[in-house]
Amino acid sequence: xxxxxxxxxxxxxxxxxxxxxxxxxxxxxxxxxxxxxxxxxxxxxxxxxxxxxxxxxxxxxxxxxxxxxxxxxxxxxxxxxxxxxxxxxxxxxxxxxxxxxxxxxxxxxxxxxxxxxxxxxxxxxxxxxxxxxxxxxxxxxxxxxxxxxxxxxxxxxxxxxxxxxxxxxxxxxxxxxxxxxxxxxxxxxxxxxxxxxxxxxxxxxxxxxx
Numbered sequence: 001x002x003x004x005x006x007x008x009x010x011x012x013x014x015x016x017x018x019x020x021x022x023x024x025x026x027x028x029x030x031x032x033x034x035x036x037x038x039x040x041x042x043x044x045x046x047x048x049x050x051x052x053x054x055x056x057x058x059x060x061x062x063x064x065x066x067x068x069x070x071x072x073x074x075x076x077x078x079x080x081x082x083x084x085x086x087x088x089x090x091x092x093x094x095x096x097x098x099x100x101x102x103x104x105x106x107x108x109x110x111x112x113x114x115x116x117x118x119x120x121x122x123x124x125x126x127x128x129x130x131x132x133x134x135x136x137x138x139x140x141x142x143x144x145x146x147x148x149x150x151x152x153x154x155x156x157x158x159x160x161x162x163x164x165x166x167x168x169x170x171x172x173x174x175x176x177x178x179x180x181x182x183x184x185x186x187x188x189x190x191x192x193x194x195x196x197x198x199x200x201x202x203x204x205x206x207x208x209x210x
Contacts, residue, residue, distance in 0.1 A: 004031060004049035011058040011193040015065065017091060026090045026117050027057060033109075033116060034081060041105050043081040054194050060084030063141050063166055064091055066188050066201045070162070071138040075100055077129050077155050078145040082110050084168070085141070089122055096121040098137065102128045129154045141166045148176040148202065156206060165204040173200040182207050 008027060012019050031052060037043055046052050060083045067074075067088070072095065076085030079099035089097045099122070101107045107126035114122050125132060140155040140163070151167055159165070169176070177185065184205035192199050 004053050007050060007194070008053045008057060011054065012061070014193040015058065015061060017061055017064060019091065023090055027087070029117060030082075030086065030090070030113060031057075033113060037109050037112070041109065043106060043109055050194075054192065056081075056083050057087050058193050059168065059199065060087035060143070061091060062168060062190055062192070062199055062201055063088055065190065066166060066186070066203055067092075067139065068164060068203070071164070072096060073137045073139070073160075074098070075135070075137040075140045075155070075158055077140055077142045077151070078102075079110065080106055082113060084143055086110075086113060086117075086119075086122075088141075089119055090117070093120075098123045098125060098135070100125045100127065100129055100132060102126065129158075132158060136160050137163060139164050139166055141168075143168045144170060148173070148204070149179050152180065152204065159206055161206070163206060167202045167204075169200045169202055171198075171200075173202060177202070180204065184208075 005028060046055055063084045074095055075098045077100050079085050079101040082099060085097050085099045089095055099110050101110060104126060107124050110124045135158055137158055138160055140158055142151055148167060151165055155165055186203040188201045190199050
């Protein structure tokens, strides 16, 4: 990983995320495999090591900063090439993570990464979130794939009683949150390391019923 490794470690330290050598090695292998598969399958539009480290790895780990301690099971909805689910799993291996991804080629890549990194308690569901049945999670997460109301509509049914939805959103987050009522909402704004862009991490509880 070379310079990318140093960049990633610096990013982890900026975010205050602890790590060990085995985890850094896992991210190095993830970077290598993603680049290899990307040449054939176009899994991501990011091409440089630095962009992948910052905009996929570190951006995904912002979820780690806001994940409630009571969360043990996580569904990554519309996981794509595994973000944020795989970085969250690597940095917090005790989590049970399910990656929900409708694209077959991306699901194949996710299964390959699971085998390559020997990630226990990591599942891949090759389906749209609307078609997932009989599953319950402590948290459902997504990166900018849905608006806040859309994500609530599609993913809330997959939550346990005290489960939460977590989104990584851009500058329109305030406008989207105007339409969300009757829920506990926590928002944390963070600067993505080495970028000037602000990420808005939103944690939303299930609708309160009287």
